[in-house]
Amino acid sequence: MIFFINIKKYLPFLVLFSLISCNKTDWRENFKEVNKSPFGTFIVFNEAEDLFSTNDVHYLKENIYDYLFYHVESDDYVNYICIKSSAYKLDVEGLTYLLNQVKLGSTAFLSLNYFSEHLKDSLQFTTKNLDEDIYSPEELKKLNGTLYLENKDFKNQPFLYDRNIRKNYFDRIDKENTVVLGTIDVDGIKQPNFIKIHHGDGAVFLHTNPVVFTNYNMLNGRENYVENLFSYIPSGDILWDSQIKSSMFTNRDNDKKDSIFKFFLGHPSLTWFLFVSLFGLLLFMLFNARRKQRAVPIIKPLQNSTVEFAHTIANLYLKEADHKNLVDKKITYFLEKIRDKYLIDTNNLNSQFIEKLALKSNNDLASTKYLINTIIALNKKTECTDVELMVLNNMIEKFFKK
Template sequence: MPKPNKYILILLTTITAYVLVEYYRPKPIDWKPTYQNDDKIPFGTQALYELMPGIMKQSSIPTTRLPIYNFLTETQLSTPSNYVFICHDFEAGATDLKKLLPYVQRGNNVFISTYDLPDTLGKVLGFKADLQDPTKADSTLRQNFVNPGLRKAAGYNFVHDDGRNYLVIKKPERITILGRNARREPVFIRVQYGKGQFFIHNLPIAFTNYYVLDKKTSDYSFKALSYLPALPTYWDEYQKQGRFDEDQQSIFRYIRSQPALNWAYYLVIFGLVLYAIFAGKRTQRIIPVVEPPTNTSLDFVKTVGRMYFHQGDHDNMARKKIQFFLADLRERYALNTNLLDKEFIETLAQKSGVSLDEASELVRLLRSAQKSISLSEFDLLTLNKAIEKFKLSEPGFS
């Protein structure tokens, strides 16, 4: 009996070990926001969807995987009823709005929680979804309800969302503000349209598993949905999962259904097996490639910086940023950075060549940061922007 090829045995053992390790190792948490009602990940909506029948006082909540136009045209709906959308982007074309607006006008209700809304809908209802620059992010910004009976004394903080976006009211006579952020900007409104109502909310992450199951924010979604009357309610999944169900979306299922693609699939598998058998045998010694040594100092600094930023240690990172910047000033201009006074500002402006106003503003930010007890993400971004601007203004600064 011929002796088995040791390289094939090593290959098979390695593949088997890899498969077993991958199968049994704990899967990392998926933080991707899907808003899907069948996702148990932090930013899915399975928890809320399973609790919805109790909220709306009905045995079950039907889901729809049809576009708005098709659903309102082809489905026999209860009258009146509620239509709920919780998604990242609400996409509704002209044909969809031609059906959605009359649906509400007849006395039905639509609840939409999303970041991005079409301008066409906003123009009709009298508001605009204001999407702010990401540099204005503030992860500490709190939300709250206007109704005293629903308000929470400390407000609601959704730390995975910076809360910088808000709704701009264009027609206040037909709009009721139901929720605001800490800057008094509207984030949840009710728009009376005909006999029905639109409820527009711009923080869909508040309805995900993470916040519905967190004691600090668990009641927020239920309070927001309590504005909907207890009527037959339909839950949209088309905006998140598309029109077809999981089986219909399977690429493998489509490949097996097509004769040409099916043969191509078997040929690929057969070719891979032949390659593993015949090409796996070593024919000559591999000459290793010796890479020249690289300077990894900059990569190390960037990695440490990202680690601080992703851990949310903005205060520590901001203070180190100030220390390194002042050290650069001492080394380059022989300045005494112990006292950031008027004399220091004038000397810095003269030696660096920047304007006195720019030097004054930079020093003001540095003094303010040093005196602060705790620095937020917004403070870190503002300080970094000012330092980078100074470096660009001063010729030769590195």
């Protein structure tokens, strides 16, 4: 199965990442399908229908347990995909239900930083994460890595990643039922990070570096690795789990924890205290709801924000690096001030104009001539540098100091 990801239409994201400074970009790993930040999965999520063009892609808006229970028959074959840091909403009962479906011939593809103990025990594998104590974006940025695929078409072909690649790999596997499909370089030794575990009539694909599916790597020439990973998924309907909701039936952890109200209602004396307190609160609100004199609002005088506005506009032009626009405005302001202050016509900047301007402004003829010739030259240009802008500004300020 061959996939093609159309990265061209996502090039604006790449431009955006390069233009926005690091302190304004959210570099946290969120793996959210609706998030366009570097480490969201917006691109691969929206390309899923093209990646699996022969299959029907269903985006789960309910827990996988609830979906399988209501919509999937025991003889239906599906392909389940989950790309997250940890699939914490896939609890023990939901995972058991999913593995039972895999036994009947379905496929599960999970790319996670952390696998649950129940999944490890069920499929007989363990993992080792040498960077499990690293969480901050600044520290993760330093973690580069090299990944490999064991397929003969890609064997020994390195896939280089420049950040957020944890040394996370499978430490122990059941070799009778497991095939190593990919590895990661850990201190010069190739360790398995992508495996296929045969489970009944189906298979479970496990991958330890979900960051490879994020927008950052999709836009930096590493989409081929993701295409190769997905090529192992057989034909069939795709269930893409965005981990939106917990199960309505299996998530009983919160039910086991008694709420404070349940504790109060479990003791008669506390129950009466609760009801008396609520009744007293209602009486207080009832008698205190009468109309009261409104507080006289303090109206602050309008502030002169001219300087702040000028700074804002200047910063805008500076950020856009539109030096030509600023040069034109400086020249327009200069000529307007000449007309207003010295009553000189500025339509023709000839030698007579220069002599008259030098005489009325008390500037020497040479410097005045140099200034006007500079203005004429800059007017003819289509682009200007920041150096030319600064030189023009200094010349104009020096001219008016006379």
